[in-house]
Amino acid sequence: MKNLLVIYHSQSGGTERMAQAVYAGCQQDEDVETRFLRAFDATLDDLLWADGIIFGTPENFGYMSGALKDFFDRTFYPAEPHQINLPYCMFVSSGNDGTGAVREVDRIVKGYPLRKINDPLIIVGGFKDEHQQKCEEFGLGMAAGLSLGIF
Structure with missing residues (x-):
């Protein structure tokens, strides 16, 4: 069993609606256990438990959310000795184009080091019902990649 x-x-x-849909997709793979956590609640122990990570954030002023940045601030240096070389991907809810948040997350996680396994899922202009399936497929893709040993 892999841990996501x-x-x-x-x-x-x-972003929460996106996260719930991504999580629903992850749960479709029975060979993967998924933890679903708000950034303020996630810890280094969660990182050490994981075999892969999906980050979700709104783009705020061209940057990731303060809560996700807080997670990185709390875990970056404590994670250093562990060399957490995990696959990751991310989704972004944006009013603009989402690229600022993606760029900054990518820059920070290189130091853990984490490996980006696909392009981010960016939804511009708010979550709509038609985004549900796309988000579920995004989560399932990561879960399936872990369970099959692709990532």
Whole structure:
């Protein structure tokens, strides 16, 4: 059994809807156990437990959410001796284009080091019903990749 960690932050609810749909997709793979945590609740122990990570954040002022940045601040240096070389991907809810948040997360996680396994899922302009399936497929793709040993 592989372990998949979904860490996200949402203030207005859009990213949370994405996160719930991504999590639903992860749960479709019975060979993967998934933890679903808000960024303020996730810890180094969760990182050490995980075989892969999905980050979720809104783009705020061209940057990731403060809560996700807080997670990185709390875990980066304690994680250093562990060389947590895990696959990751991310999803972003954005009013603009989401690239600022993606760029900054990618920059920080190289130091853990984490390995980016696919392009981010970016939804611009708010979560709509038609995004549900895309988010579920995103989560299932990561879970299936872990369970099959692709990542």
